[in-house]
Amino acid sequence: MKVKILHLYNNLMNLYGEYANISILCRHLSEQGVECEIIKSDSCEGFELSDFDFIYVGSGTEAAQERAAADLIRKKDELLSCAAAGTVMLFTGNSFELLGSKITEDDGKVLEGIGLKDFETKVSYKKRYTGDCVCSCKFIEKPFVGFINKGSQTFGITEPLFQMQMGEGNSEGDKGEGFRQYNVFGTHLIGPILVKNPHFTKYIIELLTKGDKHFSYTDKFSPYEQGSYEITLRELNKRMNT
Amino acid sequence: MRAFFVILICKLLKFIGGVIGRGSSLPGQIALKLYPGILGKIKLPSYIIAVTGSNGKTSTVEMIAHILQNNGKTVAWNREGSNQIEGVTTLILSSCTLGGRMKSDILLIESDERYARYTFSYFHPTHYVMTNLYRDQLTRNGHPQWVYEALSHSIHNDTQLILNADDPLISKFGQGREDTLYFGLDKLKTSINYNDGVYDDGIYCPLCFGKMEYDYYHYNHIGSYHCTACGFHRHDTSFTVTDADMEKKIIQIDGKYTIPLAFTGMYNIYNILAAYSACRVAGISGDKIADSIGNYMLKNGRIVGFNLGDHEGVMLTSKHENSVSYDQSLKYIRSTKDRCSVIVIVDAVSRKYFTGETSWLWDINFDHLDCPHVENIYLSGTYVNDLALRFSFTDIPSEKIKPIADIQQCVDYIKSSGNEKLYCVTCFSDKDKLLSRVETL
Structure with missing residues (x-):
């Protein structure tokens, strides 16, 4: 079996070591006997999005986000049809805002989003929301750990991806964070969230391999990943309880 | 007259702070409260x-x-x-x-x-x-x-x-x-x-x-x-x-x-x-x-020599959450010629605030240490797993990489083995966790 991966805006939107999400996913796919092909590009021009099984975008500066928005909008229809067809996608950090209907920048400029869901984001240069996170989602039992680092608030998401036990939600006072539509996951958790949450990597692999009836997931023990996750969760829990 | 008193108070607080070993931002903080435009x-x-x-x-x-x-x-x-x-x-x-x-x-x-x-x-x-x-x-x-x-x-x-x-x-x-x-x-x-x-x-x-x-x-x-x-x-x-x-x-x-x-x-x-x-x-x-x-040695403790067993060591204080700072220390080690080992410690990410955020490890080019004269790479501290995982994505032969979570155990292990030079790469927040366990020069 082979999985085709598109790491979109790999230079433009790669502020917090996001490339590691692709590295860890490919390592685990290979361990499961699945071949990986990775295409990296700072533009979605030049290929068919429907050729890919997994599309990933990370976080960038506000200026980089504007560039990415202008590029991605040209493939709006293609992206929406891929989403509806079940392509697995992960948008982390402020790239997730691109999937809503619009982003209003600090200076009032409005960026048009893909409109996969009808939510909108307001960016501010004055206030940043930063902090460690612990959160849970409906389809995976174990809690997630991560970090949020954003200068924006997102409004209008009725079915969020996560419930936050620690850390900022989509907007001030909102415990809901991110969103899921079909197999598209959007979250403001930054950086290598697949590295930090091995259970999420496993879940993504199960989604990617669902179509192959000969495939079955074999659990492989990765002590460093488990250790990293457990210690981070332990430290954050200690923090929450003090 | 108001300025006179605020200056006087600041000087007194600075003096008292010096005697009791407190930091130097408090007197200024109080002065600014008393007279914001001072x-x-x-x-x-x-x-x-x-x-x-x-x-x-x-x-x-x-x-x-x-x-x-x-x-x-x-x-x-x-x-x-x-x-x-x-x-x-x-x-x-x-x-x-x-x-x-x-x-x-x-x-x-x-x-x-x-x-x-x-x-x-x-x-x-x-x-x-x-x-x-x-x-x-x-x-x-x-x-x-x-x-x-x-x-x-x-x-x-x-x-x-x-x-x-x-x-x-x-x-x-x-x-x-x-x-x-x-x-x-x-x-x-x-x-x-x-x-x-x-x-x-x-x-x-x-x-x-x-x-x-x-x-x-x-x-x-x-x-x-x-x-x-x-x-x-x-x-x-x-x-x-x-x-x-x-x-x-x-x-x-x-x-x-x-x-x-x-x-x-x-x-x-x-x-x-x-x-x-x-x-x-x-x-x-x-x-x-x-x-x-010429030949000026910094006195701010960013570079500190030490001895550990038969190892001659140098602390290259770097900054966690700052990949260029790490890259510079790693490149320096690469540029040296004598056989050496390296210890990287990530125990508290910051001395000023708490965080478990380790994304920055992925921004560091640890492959700078992939050279023959670097013999062992010891990894230690609370986030030892994150470090070991990051190193598992380098081209450095895995047998050189030795994660030992407990800093004391790691120090004891190094002390009892070998006599090659030793470089420690870590942050202000963690450097005393090594320096307090070795003989500093």
């Missing part, structure tokens, strides 16, 4: 030199102070830390007369990047040295562009900028400011034709987002660049490292001043050049600067 009431010296940037502030300021004092100038300056408005207030009030006049020839200020706008709203530096803007403590700084934005509010028209020409984002501050002075390195034997970091913050132009090209790099995205779209390019320099010989441990500045180096790390060269530039502007001649700074 800094505007002080008669400051005719030279006010400020230094800011992600890396190298403290070392550059120490070198400037050393050169100036060595050449007969009196300098008031903030030593390690205390670089926000409270610390700067303590510095100014405790070194002025009760009448509110500073007696020193020069006021020298290390300033935090994000808070410089507040400090410099009460008075403006005459000269403002900017070293670099990197990905640094992103858990609170967002990203370098965001820091650029915050820093831009601290620059006033009556201040002359002294900028690192080799850093594109720093150079952007000089746009439209005719009197700006630049410092930088010519193409050297150590220059390379590719970005040797994991990521590339020099790909896009900081002005127009066009594609940038480099003639050469000194490290990461620091080098000689130009934008293929708008023409923005590395500015010609007034103060320049024209040659360097790392084997002989010397650099040459402006084609005529030879300076022997106590430490050949590239960041040390930049710090020396920044200090040279500031001191030239303050009226010290090139040969006198060269005499003062």
Whole structure:
């Protein structure tokens, strides 16, 4: 079996070591006997999005986000049809805002989003929301750990991806964070969230391999990943309880 | 009269703080509460030199102070830390007369990047040295562009900028400011034709987002660049490292001043050049600067020698959450020739705040340690798993990598094995966890 991966805006939107999400996913796919092909590009021009099984975008500066928005909008229809067809996608950090209907920048400029869901984001240069996170989602039992680092608030998401036990939600006072539509996951958790949450990597692999009836997931023990996750969760829990 | 009392209180608090060993930002904090506009009431010296940037502030300021004092100038300056408005207030009030006049020839200020706008709203530096803007403590700084934005509010028209020409984002501050002075390195034997970091913050132009090209790099995205779209390019320099010989441990500045180096790390060269530039502007001649700074050993504890068993060790204090700082230490180790081992400790990510964020480990190019003379790489501290996982994605042979979570156990293990040189790469937050367990020199 082979999985085709598109790491979109790999230079433009790669502020917090996001490339590691692709590295860890490919390592685990290979361990499961699945071949990986990775295409990296700072533009979605030049290929068919429907050729890919997994599309990933990370976080960038506000200026980089504007560039990415202008590029991605040209493939709006293609992206929406891929989403509806079940392509697995992960948008982390402020790239997730691109999937809503619009982003209003600090200076009032409005960026048009893909409109996969009808939510909108307001960016501010004055206030940043930063902090460690612990959160849970409906389809995976174990809690997630991560970090949020954003200068924006997102409004209008009725079915969020996560419930936050620690850390900022989509907007001030909102415990809901991110969103899921079909197999598209959007979250403001930054950086290598697949590295930090091995259970999420496993879940993504199960989604990617669902179509192959000969495939079955074999659990492989990765002590460093488990250790990293457990210690981070332990430290954050200690923090929450003090 | 109000100023008189506030200065007096600040001086007393500073004195008491010194006796009981408290930090130096509290007296200033109280003074600002009592009299928010106090800094505007002080008669400051005719030279006010400020230094800011992600890396190298403290070392550059120490070198400037050393050169100036060595050449007969009196300098008031903030030593390690205390670089926000409270610390700067303590510095100014405790070194002025009760009448509110500073007696020193020069006021020298290390300033935090994000808070410089507040400090410099009460008075403006005459000269403002900017070293670099990197990905640094992103858990609170967002990203370098965001820091650029915050820093831009601290620059006033009556201040002359002294900028690192080799850093594109720093150079952007000089746009439209005719009197700006630049410092930088010519193409050297150590220059390379590719970005040797994991990521590339020099790909896009900081002005127009066009594609940038480099003639050469000194490290990461620091080098000689130009934008293929708008023409923005590395500015010609007034103060320049024209040659360097790392084997002989010397650099040459402006084609005529030879300076022997106590430490050949590239960041040390930049710090020396920044200090040279500031001191030239303050009226010290090139040969006198060269005499003062040659073989200078920093006293701020960033580089500390130690012994552990039969190992001769060097602590290369780096900054967690700052990949360029790590890359520089790793490249230095790579540039050495003797057989050695390296210990990397990530136990508390920060000394100022709590976080479990380790994304920055993925931005560090640990492959710099993939060289034959590096024999063992010990990993230790609370986040040992994150480190080991990161190292498992390098090309370094796995048998060289030895994760030992407990720092004491790790130290004991190293002590009982081998006699190769030992380098420790870690942050201020964690360095004493090693130094307290070894014999420091």
